[in-house]
Amino acid sequence: MTKAQSLWNHGVKIGAIGGVSVLIIALVGMIESFGKRDIISGILPMGIAMALIICILVAYIAANKTPICEKSVKFANAVISGFVTSGFLALLVAIGRSFNIRDMFVGASPALYKALTAGIAGAGGIFLILAVGLICGIFAGILIILNDLPRKLIINALATIFVLGLLQELIIPIFKSWDFGVTNYLGKLFYTQNGLTIFGTVLAAVIYCIISLLWKANQDTIKTTYKDLPKGTRKKVKTFGFFVLAVFLIVLPQFLGLFLSEVLTIVGLYILLGLGLNIVVGYAGLLDLGYVAFFAIGSYVVAILTSPEIFSFGFNFWQALPIAVILGITAGVMLGIPVLKMRGDYLAIATLGFGEIIRILVLSDFLKPWLGGAQGIGAIPNPNFMGFQMVKPQHIYYLILAGCMLVVFISIRLKNSRLGRAWMAMREDEDVAQAMGINLVATKLFAFATGAGFSALSGAIFASKIGSVYPHSFNLFISINVVCLIIIGGIGSLPGVVVGAAVLMGLPELLREFAEYRMFVYGAALVAMMLLRPEGLWPEARHKIELHGDDETQTQTAA
Amino acid sequence: MFQKWKDRVTVTDIVMWMIGGTMLLLCLWGSVSTIRAGLYTSSHWIDFCIFGLAQGSIYALIATGYTMVYGVLKMINFAHGEVFMSGPFTGYFVAMAFWRSDFLDTHPVLGIIVIFGVAMFVSTMIAYFLEKIAYRPLRSAPRLIPLITAIGASFFLQYLFRGLYGSGINAYPDIEILEGFWMIFGIRVLKIQVIVIIAAVLLMLVLYNFIMLTKVGKAIRAVSEDKEAAALMGINVDAMISTTFVIGGMAAGAAGVLYALMFKQVHFFMGFIPGIKAFTAAVLGGIGNIPGAMLGGVFLGLIESVAPALFLDGLGIIAPYQLKDAIAFSMLVMVLIFRPTGILGERLSAKKA
Numbered sequence: 001m002t003k004a005q006s007l008w009n010h011g012v013k014i015g016a017i018g019g020v021s022v023l024i025i026a027l028v029g030m031i032e033s034f035g036k037r038d039i040i041s042g043i044l045p046m047g048i049a050m051a052l053i054i055c056i057l058v059a060y061i062a063a064n065k066t067p068i069c070e071k072s073v074k075f076a077n078a079v080i081s082g083f084v085t086s087g088f089l090a091l092l093v094a095i096g097r098s099f100n101i102r103d104m105f106v107g108a109s110p111a112l113y114k115a116l117t118a119g120i121a122g123a124g125g126i127f128l129i130l131a132v133g134l135i136c137g138i139f140a141g142i143l144i145i146l147n148d149l150p151r152k153l154i155i156n157a158l159a160t161i162f163v164l165g166l167l168q169e170l171i172i173p174i175f176k177s178w179d180f181g182v183t184n185y186l187g188k189l190f191y192t193q194n195g196l197t198i199f200g201t202v203l204a205a206v207i208y209c210i211i212s213l214l215w216k217a218n219q220d221t222i223k224t225t226y227k228d229l230p231k232g233t234r235k236k237v238k239t240f241g242f243f244v245l246a247v248f249l250i251v252l253p254q255f256l257g258l259f260l261s262e263v264l265t266i267v268g269l270y271i272l273l274g275l276g277l278n279i280v281v282g283y284a285g286l287l288d289l290g291y292v293a294f295f296a297i298g299s300y301v302v303a304i305l306t307s308p309e310i311f312s313f314g315f316n317f318w319q320a321l322p323i324a325v326i327l328g329i330t331a332g333v334m335l336g337i338p339v340l341k342m343r344g345d346y347l348a349i350a351t352l353g354f355g356e357i358i359r360i361l362v363l364s365d366f367l368k369p370w371l372g373g374a375q376g377i378g379a380i381p382n383p384n385f386m387g388f389q390m391v392k393p394q395h396i397y398y399l400i401l402a403g404c405m406l407v408v409f410i411s412i413r414l415k416n417s418r419l420g421r422a423w424m425a426m427r428e429d430e431d432v433a434q435a436m437g438i439n440l441v442a443t444k445l446f447a448f449a450t451g452a453g454f455s456a457l458s459g460a461i462f463a464s465k466i467g468s469v470y471p472h473s474f475n476l477f478i479s480i481n482v483v484c485l486i487i488i489g490g491i492g493s494l495p496g497v498v499v500g501a502a503v504l505m506g507l508p509e510l511l512r513e514f515a516e517y518r519m520f521v522y523g524a525a526l527v528a529m530m531l532l533r534p535e536g537l538w539p540e541a542r543h544k545i546e547l548h549g550d551d552e553t554q555t556q557t558a559a
Numbered sequence: 560m561f562q563k564w565k566d567r568v569t570v571t572d573i574v575m576w577m578i579g580g581t582m583l584l585l586c587l588w589g590s591v592s593t594i595r596a597g598l599y600t601s602s603h604w605i606d607f608c609i610f611g612l613a614q615g616s617i618y619a620l621i622a623t624g625y626t627m628v629y630g631v632l633k634m635i636n637f638a639h640g641e642v643f644m645s646g647p648f649t650g651y652f653v654a655m656a657f658w659r660s661d662f663l664d665t666h667p668v669l670g671i672i673v674i675f676g677v678a679m680f681v682s683t684m685i686a687y688f689l690e691k692i693a694y695r696p697l698r699s700a701p702r703l704i705p706l707i708t709a710i711g712a713s714f715f716l717q718y719l720f721r722g723l724y725g726s727g728i729n730a731y732p733d734i735e736i737l738e739g740f741w742m743i744f745g746i747r748v749l750k751i752q753v754i755v756i757i758a759a760v761l762l763m764l765v766l767y768n769f770i771m772l773t774k775v776g777k778a779i780r781a782v783s784e785d786k787e788a789a790a791l792m793g794i795n796v797d798a799m800i801s802t803t804f805v806i807g808g809m810a811a812g813a814a815g816v817l818y819a820l821m822f823k824q825v826h827f828f829m830g831f832i833p834g835i836k837a838f839t840a841a842v843l844g845g846i847g848n849i850p851g852a853m854l855g856g857v858f859l860g861l862i863e864s865v866a867p868a869l870f871l872d873g874l875g876i877i878a879p880y881q882l883k884d885a886i887a888f889s890m891l892v893m894v895l896i897f898r899p900t901g902i903l904g905e906r907l908s909a910k911k912a
Contacts, residue, residue, distance in 0.1 A: 027722070028722030029722055106723070281703075337575070338578065338896050341899075342899065349839075350891070353892045353895075354892065357889060357892075360882060360888075364885075366877055480710055483707070484711075487707050519718045520715060520721075522714055526707060526711025526715075527692075529711075530705075530711065531708070534697075
């Protein structure tokens with residue numbers, strides 16, 4: 001390889017990777033269908049914004065990866081890769097306009113080409129794409145050349161604008177539901193019906209810059225002041241913080257509309273599930289992929305006991321709840337016994353098998369007289385709290401909040417108990433734990449039972465929230481989602497579960513228009529997350545050390 | 560003597576034997592009463608068996624991919640079902656183009672070979688880049704992480720193909736030479752099922768001989784024994800892992816076309832269930848063991864098509880075919896409990912399992 005080649009290699013190679021990803025996004029149809037929503041009203045549709053972001057990002061990475069320190073070479077590489085990326089799109093438009101590739105790629109429609117070329121027909125549109133790519137490259141090159149501070153400011157300000165535009169569906173209803181003069185005014189100032197106003201965009205960027213500059217200037221003093229406080233005062237600050245958090249959680253649904261409260265309850269149910277599985281997977285290190293079975297058991301017990309459809313036992317929710325949890329725990333022990341001797345992947349597959357068996361049995365005609373088959377069980381009454389019917393999602397929210405509080409409390413207490421330490425010892429090494437006198441059978445069964453109990457609790461609330469249960473609600477994907485949210489949040493960490501549930505379950509619900517691409521983005525995000533930040537968003541301290549420790553600890557874990 | 564026995568057997572062992580014994584008794588009782596009731600004639604049973612063999616040989620082809628990847632990387636490649644789906648889904652467009660231009664009627668064999676070629680190429684590419692992008696950077700990560708990556712990759716690929724090719728169920732065209740019946744020893748069998756069995760067996764023979772007789776195959780086996788030692792012997796471990804994925808992808812692509820020809824339809828979700836079944840088959844045969852995976856696949860296919868009628872009808876369970884997946888998974892769990900090494904597997908050390 002000659003030297004000249006190796007200099008431009010990075011730009012071309014990374015540009016090609018970026019080109020393929022932009023091509024995929026275009027052909028999948030994301031650019032076209034997101035074109036209907038604007039980030040900045042009338043100027044920047046979301047689909048184009050995504051393509052631009054990828055283009056800039058790729059150019060930035062290309063420049064960053066260039067090993068030679070001369071800034072001009074880095075700049076040139078950024079420009080090249082931006083150009084190459086846009087070249088792929090230009091090629092797509094050129095090919096798509098002259099041949100019919102729609103038979104194969106359903107997304108390759110004239111509307112896509114129109115969106116990409118801003119409606120300019122002929123060669124002009126293609127040149128426009130290339131020119132925009134070039135500009136993106138130059139922009140990324142300038143970012144590379146700049147100093148640290150302005151670079152960070154520009155990148156983060158742009159990110160703020162993008163996030164504000166992305167979450168407009170979330171922010172606008174909150175503004176509206178307050179309905180004060182000020183919030184209405186603010187809402188109008190920032191947003192039009194579709195996207196940010198131009199003034200709002202500039203204002204958001206400026207506000208972001210001011211806040212971050214102020215924080216930069218003062219963060220050291222704030223941190224040291226907090227550290228210098230006497231221990232008692234620091235504790236008081238913390239207690240106050242918890243108090244504020246509690247009040248916030250209690251009044252939260254009052255601000256949010258019906259839809260957002262609904263999203264909140266879904267996230268809450270997944271937090272409950274996640275906390276339960278966190279004990280099994282995070283504390284005890286037993287990978288359980290059949291976790292949805294206990295969720296289903298909790299739901300079905302409540303459904304059978306309270307609904308008049310199949311048997312009329314005539315229980316109310318509060319009488320059925322403990323029975324559901326106890327049966328869930330029993331099922332946890334019963335499914336735990338056969339898998340006691342299995343480890344790792346085998347355990348995962350066996351539990352996956354159990355989960356599927358239970359779902360198939362519930363679905364079958366054979367058990368239909370008792371479990372309702374594919375039609376499920378309906379007419380589950382709403383829970384009744386001291387004469388108050390919990391009908392709306394806002395009411396169910398409090399039920400879930402109470403459940404979460406209880407489960408978080410139990411989890412924290414268990415973690416620092418003798419049992420919790422036994423779980424963690426078992427997670428690290430079963431043989432050593434046994435040699436240290438830990439009763440593996442009892443410890444494992446306790447983990448399965450606790451996790452199953454929490455899951456059944458979640459299932460019971462789920463049944464009374466939805467009002468009917470169907471076997472299709474209990475498929476493998478729930479188990480997989482729960483495992484994923486634990487790992488995305490940071491395995492074994494309680495705040496991690498909350499963050500993971502909010503990100504994996506809450507965000508896609510908020511971005512309902514993206515429903516079509518939800519799983520696509522979800523899958524890509526899981527892979528990217530595992531490649532870039534395997535310890536999770538909010539990792540447990542011990543686990544973080546394990547993944548990012550010094551070389552010595554790394555070789556130890558590898559061996 | 561009794562004391563010794565008492566020391567070795569724990570309560571959980573006894574519980575498990577009781578569970579196993581009950582299952583076995585139920586199966587026996589079910590089959591005896593089904594046969595005595597005479598609900599099915601012998602030609603029914605033969606049909607079940609041939610369908611089971613055809614389905615099972617497809618499972619076997621997919622399972623070899625799972626088992627080889629497990630051998631070299633010790634991970635469950637959850638996205639293998641999507642590798643399986645990608646090939647025939649792309650091949651569908653080739654098949655439709657041929658069908659429209661009457662090429663399939665004039666040159667059916669050549670047409671089918673081209674479809675196979677395209678499908679195997681796409682599956683191979685997907686498998687190769689899957690390893691390169693998603694799995695290679697995670698070689699030394701804790702075990703859960705590649706598993707999650709594989710799940711993520713599986714979702715991504717499913718919905719990528721949904722976005723590219725649409726979410727509808729596409730019917731493969733009818734190919735004339737594959738339609739109709741053959742009479743073999745006086746038994747009427749569907750042509751396509753026999754062809755699927757023969758093609759799958761041929762492919763498996765090629766694959767098995769490749770692994771056992773060639774130098775590359777030997778290197779792959781060495782890597783799955785011990786990566787470090789293989790590297791010290793001058794084997795390029797990364798290249799061998801890539802090769803493993805390529806071979807697995809080819810087998811999966813071929814299996815996919817056979818599946819599409821037999822069931823006549825492709826859609827973006829078609830890889831999920833066969834993928835899980837094939838994994839079950841790989842575990843049944845002893846994971847990491849190639850002949851085991853083949854045997855496990857055929858066995859699972861047979862059990863799935865015969866068992867609902869044989870075991871469950873006699874027990875008076877209505878609509879037993881709804882429970883065929885439950886039978887497959889119960890088999891899996893039973894094998895994992897009583898013979899975790901599978902039918903042909905060697906005993907894995909605790910660290911490896």
